[in-house]
Amino acid sequence: MTTYSATVTVRLKQGVLDPEAQTTKQALERLGFELDSLSSVDQFEIELDAESENSARERVTEMTERLLANPTMHDYEVTLDQR
Amino acid sequence: MTTYSATVTVRLKQGVLDPEAQTTKQALERLGFELDSLSSVDQFEIELDAESENSARERVTEMTERLLANPTMHDYEVTLDQR
Numbered sequence: 001m002t003t004y005s006a007t008v009t010v011r012l013k014q015g016v017l018d019p020e021a022q023t024t025k026q027a028l029e030r031l032g033f034e035l036d037s038l039s040s041v042d043q044f045e046i047e048l049d050a051e052s053e054n055s056a057r058e059r060v061t062e063m064t065e066r067l068l069a070n071p072t073m074h075d076y077e078v079t080l081d082q083r
Numbered sequence: 084m085t086t087y088s089a090t091v092t093v094r095l096k097q098g099v100l101d102p103e104a105q106t107t108k109q110a111l112e113r114l115g116f117e118l119d120s121l122s123s124v125d126q127f128e129i130e131l132d133a134e135s136e137n138s139a140r141e142r143v144t145e146m147t148e149r150l151l152a153n154p155t156m157h158d159y160e161v162t163l164d165q166r
Contacts (some may be wrong), residue, residue: 003119009133011127019129024127024150024151027150028146028150031141031146031149033145033146034131034132034142035129035130035131035146036086036130036131036132037126037128037129037130038128038129038130039127039128040125040126040127040128041125041126041127041128042124042125042126043092043123043124044104044107044121044122044123044124044128044160045120045122045123045124046120046121047118047119047120047121047164048117048118048119049097049117049119052163059116060118062116063114063116063118064113066114067107067110067111067114068107
């Protein structure tokens with residue numbers, strides 16, 4: 001068994017409104033900052049033991065699809081490093 | 084003026100409890116997944132116009148310290164790309 005470190009990046013699909021990011025952008029503007037856009041992304045860092053990189057990737061992808069992301073609203077990316 | 088794309092990564096400092104990540108880990112375990120640890124990280128993607136990379140980096144670092152991160156609880160990283 002090898003320990004892998006996976007990073008799952010979950011972001012809203014293009015066109016899905018993000019009121020929280022909009023509020024953060026407005027708050028920055030009220031503080032006097034100039035910016036064109038702000039979007040927010042959730043990232044999960046997961047450590048797990050697996051037989052192979054492929055099996056780690058499969059397990060993390062399944063975790064993402066079942067719990068971490070909502071495929072209707074989110075796009076996601078899984079990257080994997082061996083520890 | 085050049086348009087830059089900045090990524091701000093905000094994570095809890097070592098030792099700060101993260102009950103939300105703990106709950107997510109337990110929920111994955113209840114679904115039958117095995118994992119050693121899970122931590123969650125907030126990322127902000129900001130587009131802005133600036134005279135130079137240095138001035139873009141300074142402005143994003145100031146935004147982060149004033150609003151996006153709480154220096155008592157969080158560590159942060161700023162990376163910058165030219166668009």
